[in-house]
Amino acid sequence: YARMAGLVRESIKVPTAGPNIVKAHTRKKYDYLVVGAGFAGSVLAERLASQHDARVLVIDKRPHIAGNAYDHLDQAGVLIHQYGPHIFHTNSDEIVDYLSKFTAWRPYEHKVLAEVRGKLVPIPINRTTLNALFDLDLKTDEDAAAYLASRAEPVAEIKTSEDVVISAVGRELYELFFQGYTRKQWGIDPSGLDKAVTARIPTRTNTDDRYFGDKHQIMPKHGYTAMFNRMLEHPNIDVLLSTDYKDVMSEIDAGHIVFTGPIDEFFDFRYGKLPYRSLRFEHKILDKENFQPVAVVNYPSPQVPYTRITEYKHLTGQENDKTSITYEYPSAEGDPYYPIPRAENQELFKKYEALADATSNVTFVGRLATYRYYNMDQVVGQALSAFRKIDARKKAATAA
Ligand code: FAD
Numbered sequence: 027y028a029r030m031a032g033l034v035r036e037s038i039k040v041p042t043a044g045p046n047i048v049k050a051h052t053r054k055k056y057d058y059l060v061v062g063a064g065f066a067g068s069v070l071a072e073r074l075a076s077q078h079d080a081r082v083l084v085i086d087k088r089p090h091i092a093g094n095a096y097d098h099l100d101q102a103g104v105l106i107h108q109y110g111p112h113i114f115h116t117n118s119d120e121i122v123d124y125l126s127k128f129t130a131w132r133p134y135e136h137k138v139l140a141e142v143r144g145k146l147v148p149i150p151i152n153r154t155t156l157n158a159l160f161d162l163d164l165k166t167d168e169d170a171a172a173y174l175a176s177r178a179e180p181v182a183e184i185k186t187s188e189d190v191v192i193s194a195v196g197r198e199l200y201e202l203f204f205q206g207y208t209r210k211q212w213g214i215d216p217s218g219l220d221k222a223v224t225a226r227i228p229t230r231t232n233t234d235d236r237y238f239g240d241k242h243q244i245m246p247k248h249g250y251t252a253m254f255n256r257m258l259e260h261p262n263i264d265v266l267l268s269t270d271y272k273d274v275m276s277e278i279d280a281g282h283i284v285f286t287g288p289i290d291e292f293f294d295f296r297y298g299k300l301p302y303r304s305l306r307f308e309h310k311i312l313d314k315e316n317f318q319p320v321a322v323v324n325y326p327s328p329q330v331p332y333t334r335i336t337e338y339k340h341l342t343g344q345e346n347d348k349t350s351i352t353y354e355y356p357s358a359e360g361d362p363y364y365p366i367p368r369a370e371n372q373e374l375f376k377k378y379e380a381l382a383d384a385t386s387n388v389t390f391v392g393r394l395a396t397y398r399y400y401n402m403d404q405v406v407g408q409a410l411s412a413f414r415k416i417d418a419r420k421k422a423a424t425a426a
Pocket residue numbers: 061062063064065066067085086087088092093094095109110111112113114115269270271272286287288305363364391392393394400401402403405
């Protein structure tokens with residue numbers, strides 16, 4: 027592999043073993059049917075199989091495991107992420123300890139630049155950004171804080187994604203970095219989105235140019251799919267791919283369902299469709315060694331149709347005389363990737379959540395089933411906590 031891919035510094039090992047892939051007509055009795063082989067479904071399947079000795083069938087309608095975190099070697103031998111860049115970061119030791127059962131790690135601190143007024147400058151906005159963009163010479167944190175304070179517009183109550191940014195950096199920087207990007211990404215102006223969306227991006231007065239501030243910033247050494255292979259290779263777990271659970275439900279004998287797909291779909295859109303935002307990914311292999319200085323460059327300009335470009339070799343440390351990149355084009359149509367955080371959607375979700383609460387033989391977990399804009403680590407945390415609840419119920423039933 028190393029030879030084929032021209033890798034020198036880092037080699038990505040393709041796993042030899044993997045989960046037990048079964049065919050649709052396999053008729054077995056299972057304790058659990060898990061819909062979705064992403065983080066939510068795979069963590070629960072692994073916990074239930076290994077801790078409760080449960081027999082688990084995992085179904086995914088895609089032809090692969092790992093959900094949106096799916097990665098694979100492309101034709102150039104570069105490990106690419108099929109559904110856009112997935113950077114692992116968390117403050118939780120527990121979540122790192124848990125995932126470390128299935129993978130080794132590679133330290134990686136994510137850096138992002140934004141193309142603004144023809145320059146590539148750090149985002150999150152920091153002192154370097156201000157100096158580069160406005161030809162300033164801010165020397166200290168205090169200088170930068172005073173400069174930002176002079177531009178910030180006070181907002182009485184911060185409610186929207188516009189309020190968050192305007193109150194921190196003022197309108198000009200808001201328009202340059204956030205308004206265009208957000209309108210493209212979500213199809214909605216920041217003033218119509220919950221404050222939590224742009225609040226994901228801090229503002230800094232120092233020169234820290236890392237995208238995340240978390241305690242752990244690491245990538246699975248051989249990729250996410252290799253990690254999922256190890257999670258799902260337990261002998262009690264069967265995996266059925268390329269199958270919509272609705273098409274085979276009647277053939278499957280399982281006591282309990284773990285559902286990680288879109289919650290509105292589970293209830294046949296009874297109250298109408300919950301909006302999810304989608305993306306179209308354009309993957310390219312370039313016949314040159316490097317494309318851009320960091321893993322991700324954001325394009326907030328409304329004149330550019332995509333939001334960002336990712337170059338994967340920065341994530342893996344692979345060396346290769348070619349390089350692989352992905353453009354992201356936001357879209358209303360396509361696979362659901364993002365729940366859209368705004369009040370009216372949350373209200374509709376609450377109606378579905380009430381149905382979910384009344385459906386005792388189904389556990390709803392993950393980004394789509396709980397309609398939460400969660401990162402990977404948060405989904406792992408949510409799945410581990412769902413397992414703890416199932417575990418407590420089991421122990422209570424055994425004791426009774
Ligand atoms: P998913 O991974 O979506 O898994 C759900 C699975 O259910 C899917 O595989 C789907 O095919 C399957 N399914 C749905 N309906 C059915 C059905 N009817 N029958 C059978 N199967 C079905 N997080 C980070 O921490 N860092 C990042 O850098 C990051 N970047 C991201 C970039 C993009 C472009 C996107 C879209 C997300 C990113 N995330 C990131 C978030 C991360 O992808 C999610 O937190 C995580 O993958 C959610 O896991 P999940 O199991 O809830 O959902």
